[in-house]
Amino acid sequence: MDESTRAGQVSRREVLKKGLVGAAGLTVLPAVLAACSSSAATAAAPSGNVSGNLTGTLKIGSNHSDPSEATGMTAINAAFAAATGLTPTMNTVDHNTFQDQINNYLLGTPDDAFTWFSGFRMRFFADKSLATNIDDVWSAVSSNFTSAFATAVTGNDSHIYGIPVDYYPWCVFYRKSLFSDKGYTVPSTWADFITLCKKMQTDGLTPIAFSDKDGWPAMGTFDILNLRLNGYDFHVGLMTGANKWTDPKVTAVFQQWAQLIPFYTSGFAGLTWQQACDTLVSKKAGLFFLGLFMTGEVATVDKTAVADIDFFPFPFLGNSYDAEAALDAPIDIWMLSAKSPSLTADLINAKAYMNFWAKGSTQVLMYKANNGFIPTANDADSSTYDVLTKKAVSIVSAAKKITQFMDRDTRPDFAGANGMQSFLLSFLGNPTQDLAALQASIQAFWDALPAYVVAPVPTPAPTAS
Amino acid sequence: MSAWAVAGQGTTHNRARRRLKRAGLHVFLIVLAFIFMWPLLYALYTSLRPYGEIVANPTGPFSLPATLNLDNYFSVWNAQNMLGFYWNTAVITIPAVILTLWISSMLAFTISKFSWRFNLLVLMIFTAGNLLPPQVIIVPLRLVYLHLPLPAPLSDNGLMYDQFTGLILIHTTFQTGFCTFVLSNYMKTLSKELIEAAQIDGAGIFTIYRRVVLPLCTPAIAALATLLSVWIYNDFFWALLLFKSGDKRPITAALNNLSGAFFTNPTQLAAVSVMAAVPTIVLYLILQRFFVTGLTLGATKS
Numbered sequence: 001m002d003e004s005t006r007a008g009q010v011s012r013r014e015v016l017k018k019g020l021v022g023a024a025g026l027t028v029l030p031a032v033l034a035a036c037s038s039s040a041a042t043a044a045a046p047s048g049n050v051s052g053n054l055t056g057t058l059k060i061g062s063n064h065s066d067p068s069e070a071t072g073m074t075a076i077n078a079a080f081a082a083a084t085g086l087t088p089t090m091n092t093v094d095h096n097t098f099q100d101q102i103n104n105y106l107l108g109t110p111d112d113a114f115t116w117f118s119g120f121r122m123r124f125f126a127d128k129s130l131a132t133n134i135d136d137v138w139s140a141v142s143s144n145f146t147s148a149f150a151t152a153v154t155g156n157d158s159h160i161y162g163i164p165v166d167y168y169p170w171c172v173f174y175r176k177s178l179f180s181d182k183g184y185t186v187p188s189t190w191a192d193f194i195t196l197c198k199k200m201q202t203d204g205l206t207p208i209a210f211s212d213k214d215g216w217p218a219m220g221t222f223d224i225l226n227l228r229l230n231g232y233d234f235h236v237g238l239m240t241g242a243n244k245w246t247d248p249k250v251t252a253v254f255q256q257w258a259q260l261i262p263f264y265t266s267g268f269a270g271l272t273w274q275q276a277c278d279t280l281v282s283k284k285a286g287l288f289f290l291g292l293f294m295t296g297e298v299a300t301v302d303k304t305a306v307a308d309i310d311f312f313p314f315p316f317l318g319n320s321y322d323a324e325a326a327l328d329a330p331i332d333i334w335m336l337s338a339k340s341p342s343l344t345a346d347l348i349n350a351k352a353y354m355n356f357w358a359k360g361s362t363q364v365l366m367y368k369a370n371n372g373f374i375p376t377a378n379d380a381d382s383s384t385y386d387v388l389t390k391k392a393v394s395i396v397s398a399a400k401k402i403t404q405f406m407d408r409d410t411r412p413d414f415a416g417a418n419g420m421q422s423f424l425l426s427f428l429g430n431p432t433q434d435l436a437a438l439q440a441s442i443q444a445f446w447d448a449l450p451a452y453v454v455a456p457v458p459t460p461a462p463t464a465s
Numbered sequence: 466m467s468a469w470a471v472a473g474q475g476t477t478h479n480r481a482r483r484r485l486k487r488a489g490l491h492v493f494l495i496v497l498a499f500i501f502m503w504p505l506l507y508a509l510y511t512s513l514r515p516y517g518e519i520v521a522n523p524t525g526p527f528s529l530p531a532t533l534n535l536d537n538y539f540s541v542w543n544a545q546n547m548l549g550f551y552w553n554t555a556v557i558t559i560p561a562v563i564l565t566l567w568i569s570s571m572l573a574f575t576i577s578k579f580s581w582r583f584n585l586l587v588l589m590i591f592t593a594g595n596l597l598p599p600q601v602i603i604v605p606l607r608l609v610y611l612h613l614p615l616p617a618p619l620s621d622n623g624l625m626y627d628q629f630t631g632l633i634l635i636h637t638t639f640q641t642g643f644c645t646f647v648l649s650n651y652m653k654t655l656s657k658e659l660i661e662a663a664q665i666d667g668a669g670i671f672t673i674y675r676r677v678v679l680p681l682c683t684p685a686i687a688a689l690a691t692l693l694s695v696w697i698y699n700d701f702f703w704a705l706l707l708f709k710s711g712d713k714r715p716i717t718a719a720l721n722n723l724s725g726a727f728f729t730n731p732t733q734l735a736a737v738s739v740m741a742a743v744p745t746i747v748l749y750l751i752l753q754r755f756f757v758t759g760l761t762l763g764a765t766k767s
Binding site: 065302 | 520521607710721
């Protein structure tokens with residue numbers, strides 16, 4: 001679907017909903033539109049279609065503070081201005097502060113639209129009425145996304161709260177040259193994986209580069225082992241509190257994990273992921289399980305090494321859940337705030353901006369600025385993708401289920417430094433400890449958290465208009 | 466030296482011992498100075514090195530340099546709107562310092578030079594306010610800022626929140642207590658006769674304040690101005706919590722812009738930290754004299 005065909009679309013439901021404004025919209029044709037004043041644009045954009053001349057203002061909050069991402073944002077805003085005549089006012093706050101202050105930000109005077117994450121973190125604010133639903137925009141663009149993305153942006157109330165714009169998968173990374181030098185092959189089963197690790201160990205390598213100083217990297221391994229061993233439904237249930245941490249299935253995850261720990265980098269609790277990544281680059285370590293964003297660090301250390309990086313999905317365990325091929329692939333989204341003082345006036349502009357981000361052509365602009373952001377839209381031009389991205393896309397599209405990473409799938413106070421981060425570190429420090437006691441303390445921690453009603457993951461809202 | 470000799474203890478043995486002691490003292494002072502300078506020197510050293518080199522080296526940031534250049538400074542300067550952040554700092558710091566000194570000098574004058582029913586109580590309240598950790602009031606303060614309207618020239622969104630005005634006011638509020646305390650102590654040392662003489666000459670209260678007391682307080686005010694500038698310049702807390710807009714941040718809070726989502730380049734961060742520290746260091750070097758006076762102000766009563 002391109003812009004010109006979309007421009008004339010006004011769905012029946014929206015016409016009815018918007019009453020008089022919609023009635024004006026019925027008469028709008030793309031040719032008329034260009035000549036028309038602001039009222040035509042108002043009428044044409046109930047579902048946020050990007051067309052015509054938008055008037056007024058649009059304030060957007062962005063966490064894209066890294067120089068490459070900021071370049072991407074500038075390009076996208078310029079493209080939006082070219083399409084609509086409206087230049088968004090951008091407020092860029094660095095990623096970590098943006099994340100730390102999101103609650104204050106949304107409760108205060110937020111911008112109209114803002115960058116955020118899908119999954120629990122999105123639903124959390126939707127449930128608190130701090131986000132505006134964009135069902136009408138979604139009904140216009142949903143055909144451009146797979147069902148896994150639709151699930152990721154659906155709130156507990158079955159309304160749509162975000163536009164998925166990029167994602168990155170978690171995989172096992174390695175250096176091709178190291179594998180060919182030593183005659184290693186990519187393992188597909190757990191047994192192969194362990195054999196490979198043992199072989200690397202005898203070759204004097206650290207088989208698996210691992211780090212957990214920041215607390216979150218270990219979560220990735222827990223997620224994937226739980227998905228492989230117990231399946232998507234159990235994992236999501238565990239993250240949302242429907243399943244108990246004392247379940248023997250969780251014990252099995254820890255036991256499976258314990259087999260890997262002897263192959264980890266020594267002293268990993270004090271290492272940052274960058275340091276672990278550097279051992280992969282310098283070929284001191286053989287494998288590294290992390291998100292695709294690790295290529296950024298590789299490029300910083302040694303630009304020539306990027307072409308030598310390859311990856312494979314975490315090995316399968318030979319059970320019924322192999323068919324799910326599930327993995328963590330965190331999705332970044334754009335949302336509309338609720339408390340923005342200017343949102344009422346800017347709503348049409350903000351929805352047009354959401355619609356604009358749902359286009360592959362927009363998302364590719366960000367991808368061009370930073371290869372870590374893989375577009376989510378079906379119509380994104382994949383001819384510009386590099387080898388790693390193409391592979392990531394094939395792995396993610398083969399996945400029947402996608403999770404968002406533990407700290408995005410569960411409540412923040414549970415995933416935080418006092419919660420799972422420290423429980424996982426405690427396990428990693430002493431894998432042979434009394435697992436039942438550890439699991440009981442995790443469950444006790446969950447139970448002691450202040451009540452927050454967590455509904456199970458909803459089915460996507462009907463998207464037909 | 467001569468004092469020792471006169472006292473009859475100037476034997477060579479004693480002199481050697483004294484020399485040894487002096488050398489020991491100097492070694493101690495040099496070591497101490499080095500420890501104090503260490504973070505700054507280390508930041509300076511790190512900022513001059515390329516990140517790739519640190520990573521490639523097995524001893525990492527502690528390794529000896531192969532390359533030392535200013536690339537990090539140039540890349541940060543070009544990538545970030547550093548001048549804008551310095552300007553933001555100036556817009557906050559300069560009015561806050563002036564306002565604080567103006568208010569607290571008037572308060573101190575009233576408290577120290579006039580005897581009225583509550584002057585001790587008022588002084589106690591201002592001093593007590595000084596003891597309150599600012600973090601305690603952040604939640605209510607934020608709500609107040611979100612609900613208190615502020616008209617147009619002072620605010621571009623009609624609120625105290627996310628405004629330079631709001632930040633200037635909160636700095637003024639928190640610093641006034643300390644300044645009042647120091648200035649009132651200082652003003653108490655001024656002789657009563659001066660003021661009485663001025664009164665006899667027909668000076669009103671404002672004339673006494675402006676023409677007699679303020680000029681006499683110049684050393685104290687200069688010292689306080691130095692201290693305040695450094696304190697407000699170094700503020701990170703208020704700027705982070707009361708600003709929503711990334712481009713309104715002062716230089717200290719803007720340092721955060723360099724922490725990436727997944728990746729932080731420590732050499733660039735070191736470069737921008739050094740850049741952020743330079744104005745305070747320069748200020749200190751120029752106004753050293755006042756700085757020391759400032760720290761001992763109110764410590765003794767003459």
